[in-house]
Amino acid sequence: MREKKIHYKDINGFITCSLCNGYLIDAATIPECLHTFCKTCIAAYLDNDEEDNTRCPKCDSVIDHVNPWRVLVFDRTLQSIAYKLVPHLYKEEIERQIAYYKERDLPYPPSLVEKLQEKRDEEEQQTIPANSDLHIYDDQVAICIDTKTRDIESFPRKFIICSSNATVTHLKKLLAKMIFQDPYQYRKIDIYLDDQILGKDHTMRFISLTKWRHKMPPICLTYDVSPI
Template structure:
């Protein structure tokens, strides 16, 4: 198994949205150019009647003249990586969605209910049967964040791909 240290600043551009400059939330990718944005950011861009919303906001490549929504791909893998690399991002996003629903007296959407259940499941200790195959429960990418200094200014990240 090989470890290759990667600086946080080198991967930050891949997990941030160029429209809001925040970390990706519900990552949506345009297949023609592979640029990824937050779902709400690209939705606001596509719904804006004042702009030419049939082109990528980053590189200006044509998305779809008739229905740009049709070609968007929700990138669960990239979103999962963003949640792993940014501590507490997932938890804070769930809390923001809960607060939004509570402020407006709205019922929780089914996706939010699933996220809440996942969060509860993560907090509960898991018991794994002794005769089970342990690699099924492990993630395929391990991420280790290390600091060589006590002020935490420079973080080195080690991404380790686990292959079987």
């Protein structure tokens, strides 16, 4: 099936506020007609006593005669789509809000503080070289691993530190490479914790939080080689 290309002009109407003609910021939807506007735009419209602010500014549908604010729905899904489709929209909005509070020497609201932290985290992530090993930025877990029986040669490194996102399979491949010089022989190896075989997809984080929760590191594991 041929892939269909979608142009911005075809979707602009869905992510644009008809009150300011700009891209949606803090999208707020009127449930009666499903028309969406920027939160600040629809707020200014509803607070304007000179106009009939109980009707949708786009289609004239009745919103609420008593309290139009009560029925507005903040559309986080549509806002997320707008941020993803329009490059730098989110970043520019955060910078605009920061400038507003700085100019007036006002404290940042908690929601903006969270967005600022997200922005800093994103900028830090962008400074990481594309070809670097991103797992070095994961939480680290200390592991002590030894043979389950003395019939097997002991692992050269009993104490290792690895990413908390590493799985039991990763550990088995490391052992297979050290024992058989072939990581693809990992299926011959079983890894145990307290005589219980660990599932291949268990991460070190999961093991640490569920099976080693009230114990001091390192996590003590054993391994055995089965004849396959």
